[in-house]
Amino acid sequence: MVSLDSPITIVRPHLIEFGVGTASRLGKWAEDKGFKRIFVISDAFNASRVDVLELKGDVTVFSEVTPEPDIANLDKVLAAAEQAKAELVVGFGGGSAMDLAKLAAVLGGSSQTLREVVGPNKVKGPRTVALAQVPTTSGTGSEAGIRALITDPETQAKLAVESILMLADIAVVDPALTFTVPxxxxxxxxxxxxxxxxxxxxxxxxxxxxxxxxxxxxxxxxxxxxxxxxxxxxxxxxxxxxxxxxxxxxxxxxxxxxxxxxxxxxxxxxxxxxxxxxxxxxxxxxxxxxxxxxxxxxxxxxxxxxxxxxxxxxxxxxxxxxxxxxxxxxxxxxxxxxxxxxxxxxxxxxxxxxxxxxxxxxxxxxxxxxxxxxxxx
Missing domain, CATH: 1.20.1090.10 (Dehydroquinate synthase-like - alpha domain)
Structure with a gap:
């Protein structure tokens, strides 16, 4: 175990909105920032209630996030992100959606591939889009982190990407979004x-x-x-x-x-x-x-x-x-x-x-x- 005087680096999303009923604050934040093209990454269920975020402008929703997302799922996300040409990427769902949003934010429009960024601190900056995270489950804590995990179907292993560039600009944690979780x-x-x-x-x-x-x-x-x-x-x-x-x-x-x-x-x-x-x-x-x-x-x-x-x-x-x-x-x-x-x-x-x-x-x-x-x- 390390001691009290051991060096440590702590990171947090730049802004955290917490509490029942805060989901709509994302729309106000995005509007104040002037974001007009927004790309939401979600699963089918949460995509059906994206209106709770009150996002304005040109909103594209990717609704095909799968549990334990693999490289093929990421490739679909990146293709959709390319078409959306968004200024803001939003992860709206569980850890799978939020991890994909992190990767879309740093790989979209980048010359780097997934393989090139696996590991710590290999993502090249600067990031050109904003990133928001909205969890709908209480488990992964991915909204607060700088890691993303993708399954390699060939090796059946998790590929872990870690970068400060995947830190959210805003995390909106609205417990009301979890009421429907079985x-x-x-x-x-x-x-x-x-x-x-x-x-x-x-x-x-x-x-x-x-x-x-x-x-x-x-x-x-x-x-x-x-x-x-x-x-x-x-x-x-x-x-x-x-x-x-x-x-x-x-x-x-x-x-x-x-x-x-x-x-x-x-x-x-x-x-x-x-x-x-x-x-x-x-x-x-x-x-x-x-x-x-x-x-x-x-x-x-x-x-x-x-x-x-x-x-x-x-x-x-x-x-x-x-x-x-x-x-x-x-x-x-x-x-x-x-x-x-x-x-x-x-x-x-x-x-x-x-x-x-x-x-x-x-x-x-x-x-x-x-x-x-x-x-x-």
Whole structure:
């Protein structure tokens, strides 16, 4: 773990509008900035309610965002962006829409290809269009971050692009947009937001400047997630989760996630398990595995989630597993349709994600990963 005097760089969207009913503020902001050509990137459902943003001028809506977007989906977005010739790009949806919006903002009209910008700080500036992000789920925190993930269908691996040039000019976080999210999705995405916070809090790169967001994000999930699952129209609970997701996004830039996300990714790339559901299933296994290396912080996490645990790995696992299971989340790989004969390939894929595994507070060997998948089966 790093110490209080360790250098760290914190980034935020230049403007954050937060609270129920704020979605329409994007239109006013865009009008004040003089943007007349606007390109909205969304999925089919959210495209049908783009009017809530009150955008004026020539608005083009791309409505074909897919979960866990791949290179082909990005190519479609870039082709549509080229036609729109927008001054403002808007990501309107979950993490998939917002990640595609980041890439459209920096690759549209650029001579660089996706392959040339994979990795940290490879995007060449300046960015020529403005970028706005409007999340409609409480999970990824992508509205606050500078990373975008795209699946390579050939390798079934995530390609990660990181650049300060993908930071939003404005993020509009309106919890009312999440009222329609089904209970099961609310549960999974809420645990994803919490996993961002927990993995940052227990990370080898954990920093006191980020810890305050991380532990508060976990506390918000512990307080409000079950309420939102029970009643999707509970405005206070939805706002609590939206804030937790935003705080998780704050954690991702300077610290990032670790082993939990590394093990979750193959579920999405190989078997198209929703990102939130994958993280929820893996969360208790990796949290328990890491406990011997970060016992004090693990206790703080479980207290934030409403459970008192000892340093015993079994008690941590049982409490974390119970937290997820009582939300109605499927907690077995077999229940998600993952075939057992794919566990070895999944372990190979996860073990290759060094950008995340190297952050984990306890070394995860390939055998450890395989054992976790076996236990989760």
């Amino acid at each position: 209970a099961r999705t609310t549960a999974a995405t809420g645990v994803d937001a919490m996993a961002h916070c927990v993995e940052a809090f227990t990370n080898r790169k954990a920093h006191p400047m980020i810890d305050i967001y991380a532990i508060e994000g976990a506390r918000l999930v512990g307080k409000y997630l079950a309420r939102a699952v029970r009643d999707g129209n509970d405005a206070q609970a939805r706002a609590g989760l939206s804030l937790a997701s935003l705080y998780g996004g704050f954690c991702l830039g300077p610290v990032n996630t670790a082993g939990g996300h590394a093990l979750a990714y193959p579920l999405g790339t190989r078997w198209h398990v929703a990102h939130g559901a994958a993280n929820a299933l893996i969360f208790p296994h990796v949290l328990a595995f890491n406990t011997p290396s970060v016992a004090e912080k693990t206790r703080a996490v479980m207290e934030a989630l409403g459970s008192s645990v000892s340093d015993d790995v079994a008690s941590v696992f049982e409490a974390a597993y119970g937290f997820c299971e009582t939300l109605g989340i499927e907690m077995t790989l077999s229940g998600l349709g993952v075939p057992k004969d794919d566990l070895d390939a999944m372990a190979d894929d996860a073990f290759a994600i060094r950008r995340l595994l190297d952050n984990n507070p306890r070394d995860l060997t390939r055998a450890d990963i395989r054992s976790i998948y076996e236990a989760a089966y």
